[in-house]
Amino acid sequence: MLRTLTAVACATLTLSAAIAKPHEATISADLTQTGPQINKDIYGQFAEHLGRGIYEGLWVGKDSDIPNTKGFRNDVISALKDIKVPLVRWPGGCFADEYHWRDGIGAAEERPVKVNTHWGGVEETNAVGTHEFFDLVELLGADAYVNGNLGSGSVREMAEWMEYMTSDKNSTLANERRANGREEPWDIAYFGIGNESWGCGGHMRPQYYVDLYRQYATFMKAPPGKRPKLVGSGGHTEDTEWTDVLSANIDRDMDGISYHFYTLPTSEWSKKGHATDFDNTMWFKTLERTLRIDKYIADNIAVLDENDPDGELGFYVDEWGTWYDAEEGREPGFLYQQNTLRDAVVAAVNFNIFHHYAERVHMTNIAQMVNVLQAMILTDGAEMLKTPTYHVYGMYKVFQDATAIPFTITTSKYSQGNESVPAITASIAKGEDGKLYIALVNLDPAEEATISLDLKGMKVSSLNGQILTADNITDKNTFAKKNVVKPAEFSADADDLTLPAKSIVVAELVK
Known part of the structure; x- marks a missing residue:
C-alpha cells in the first residue's frame, strides 16, 4: 500500500x-x-451543458464551415484523442437534474428549446442529445458516463432512458431508438443517479436521498452485459456524512459514490481569486488548498473501510479542478477561465494523490473538458489551443491502467x-x-x-x-x-x- x-x-x-x-x-x-491498478478512468473528462463547453467548444453542427465529423470539431476531437480521453461524463452537473432526455432525441428542428437556468439563463436548443453524445464518445474512443435526472425527473423517465439506450429487444423504446438512427444498443460504463443532491440536485438530506436512490436503482434495468456501474450522489469538500449514510444504508445496486472538490485559491466562493493575475502568495494558497483533497479522500475512504470492508464500493471524484472568479466582460454563468502553469501543477499534484488511493478511487472527472473551468482546450471561432493542463494529461497518459x-x-x-x-x-x-x-x-x-x-x-x-x-x-x-x-x-x-x-x-x- x-x-x-x-x-x-x-x-x-x-x-x-x-x-x-x-x-x-x-x-x-x-x-x-x-x-493496485491505476484505473484509466482516473483520467476522465466532464462535458456539461454549460457556457461554450459543448456548443462552440465541441459541437459546431454538421453544416458549419469549421471542419467537423457528425457536427463535432475535428481539431478538438483529434487533440482529445491524442491524450487518450478514457471517459466522458454528460450532461451535467447541475444541468443533469433539469435535463429531460426526450427533449434531445428525434429530428433536431423539432426538439424543444429550453432555458439553461443554472448557467447563464441562455437558450438550450437540445441540438446535442443522447445520440450526439454517443457519437462524441465513439469518435473519441472513450466510454460513457451518463448522469440521470433525479432532482426534477421521475423513476419512469430514468428507467425508460436506460431502456432506450441499452435494450436489444423489440420494445417500443428500443424501436424508437432504431427509428432515430441507432440500431445497436449503446454501452454505458457508469450511470449517476442524481448529482449534488445536497445542493443544486434537490437540497436533500442524505437519509432522504438514500430512499430515493433505492427506489430509482430498483428500476434501472439493462440486458445482461449492458448494465452500467451505478453511482450514488455523494458529498463534497470535508464532508463524510454522505459517504457514511450511503455506504451504510444502500446494500445493493450501487457500485460507487461520487465526491466533489474544487480548488479555490482563497477558499472563499464569494471571491475565489483571479485565473491569471496572481503572485507567489496566491500560488502557495492554491496548492495548499488543492492538497487538502488528500485528507478528504482519506477520511471518506476510512468511512468506506468501516461500512464496506470488502472494498466493493468505489470512490469517484467526478468533479474536481480549479475555479476562479469570472473574467471581466464575460458572462459569469459560462465559467470560462484561462489556464496557466499553476493549473498544470494542480492537475499533476491531484493525479499523484489519486494514484495513491487507486484501490478505491477508480474514476475522476476534471471540470471541464473545453472552454469551462480547468479546461483541456480553449476555442475562439475556428481557432483552438491546448492549455497547460492538457499537456499534463498527455504526459500522464502512461499511467492509465498502469500498476502502482x-x-x-x-x-x-x-x-x-x-x-x-x-x-x-x-x-x-x-x-x-x-x-x-x-x-x-x-x-x-x-x-x-x-x-x-x-x-x-x-x-x-x-x-x-x-x-x-x-x-x-x-x-x-x-x-x-x-x-x-x-x-x-x-x-x-x-x-x-x-x-x-x-x-x-x-x-x-x-x-
Missing part, C-alpha cells in the same frame, strides 16, 4: 525549508513490488509564513507497456530540488521523458502565442537528478 504523500512528508520530514536550499527529497521503492508501485517519500517543505506543504510529490508505476514510469512535481515556484532515488529490484541508470515548466508562474497559452507552456524533452542520470522549480516531470526509469 502506498503511503499518504502529505502525511508521510510531515511524519518523516528530515529537512526544513529554512536549511535546505535547494529542496531535497528521497524516494524509496522496491520496483518488484506492486500495488509502493514507495515512500521524504521531502523538505515548501513554506510560506507559518504554513507549509511538501515540496515534492510523486508517483511510480509499471505501465501497460511493461515499462516503469515515475512522475515528479516540484511545487516551489522559486527553488529547484535534488531528488535521491533509493530503488531496489532494478538498477536504474537514467530517466528519459518530458518536463513541463515555464519562465513565470502566470505563463499561459493564448491564441496569439499557443505554445508558451508546452512539454520539452527531459533526461537525467538517476544518481544526479535535479527537478527545476515549478516543474512537472514524467519519465521512464531506464536500466
Whole structure:
C-alpha cells in the first residue's frame, strides 16, 4: 500500500525549508513490488451543458464551415484523442437534474428549446442529445458516463432512458431508438443517479436521498452485459456524512459514490481569486488548498473501510479542478477561465494523490473538458489551443491502467509564513507497456530540488521523458502565442537528478 504523500512528508520530514536550499527529497521503492491498478478512468473528462463547453467548444453542427465529423470539431476531437480521453461524463452537473432526455432525441428542428437556468439563463436548443453524445464518445474512443435526472425527473423517465439506450429487444423504446438512427444498443460504463443532491440536485438530506436512490436503482434495468456501474450522489469538500449514510444504508445496486472538490485559491466562493493575475502568495494558497483533497479522500475512504470492508464500493471524484472568479466582460454563468502553469501543477499534484488511493478511487472527472473551468482546450471561432493542463494529461497518459508501485517519500517543505506543504510529490508505476514510469512535481515556484532515488529490484541508470515548466508562474497559452507552456524533452542520470522549480516531470526509469 502506498503511503499518504502529505502525511508521510510531515511524519518523516528530515529537512526544513529554512536549511535546505535547494529542496531535497528521497524516494524509496522496491520496483518488484506492486500495488493496485491505476484505473484509466482516473483520467476522465466532464462535458456539461454549460457556457461554450459543448456548443462552440465541441459541437459546431454538421453544416458549419469549421471542419467537423457528425457536427463535432475535428481539431478538438483529434487533440482529445491524442491524450487518450478514457471517459466522458454528460450532461451535467447541475444541468443533469433539469435535463429531460426526450427533449434531445428525434429530428433536431423539432426538439424543444429550453432555458439553461443554472448557467447563464441562455437558450438550450437540445441540438446535442443522447445520440450526439454517443457519437462524441465513439469518435473519441472513450466510454460513457451518463448522469440521470433525479432532482426534477421521475423513476419512469430514468428507467425508460436506460431502456432506450441499452435494450436489444423489440420494445417500443428500443424501436424508437432504431427509428432515430441507432440500431445497436449503446454501452454505458457508469450511470449517476442524481448529482449534488445536497445542493443544486434537490437540497436533500442524505437519509432522504438514500430512499430515493433505492427506489430509482430498483428500476434501472439493462440486458445482461449492458448494465452500467451505478453511482450514488455523494458529498463534497470535508464532508463524510454522505459517504457514511450511503455506504451504510444502500446494500445493493450501487457500485460507487461520487465526491466533489474544487480548488479555490482563497477558499472563499464569494471571491475565489483571479485565473491569471496572481503572485507567489496566491500560488502557495492554491496548492495548499488543492492538497487538502488528500485528507478528504482519506477520511471518506476510512468511512468506506468501516461500512464496506470488502472494498466493493468505489470512490469517484467526478468533479474536481480549479475555479476562479469570472473574467471581466464575460458572462459569469459560462465559467470560462484561462489556464496557466499553476493549473498544470494542480492537475499533476491531484493525479499523484489519486494514484495513491487507486484501490478505491477508480474514476475522476476534471471540470471541464473545453472552454469551462480547468479546461483541456480553449476555442475562439475556428481557432483552438491546448492549455497547460492538457499537456499534463498527455504526459500522464502512461499511467492509465498502469500498476502502482509502493514507495515512500521524504521531502523538505515548501513554506510560506507559518504554513507549509511538501515540496515534492510523486508517483511510480509499471505501465501497460511493461515499462516503469515515475512522475515528479516540484511545487516551489522559486527553488529547484535534488531528488535521491533509493530503488531496489532494478538498477536504474537514467530517466528519459518530458518536463513541463515555464519562465513565470502566470505563463499561459493564448491564441496569439499557443505554445508558451508546452512539454520539452527531459533526461537525467538517476544518481544526479535535479527537478527545476515549478516543474512537472514524467519519465521512464531506464536500466
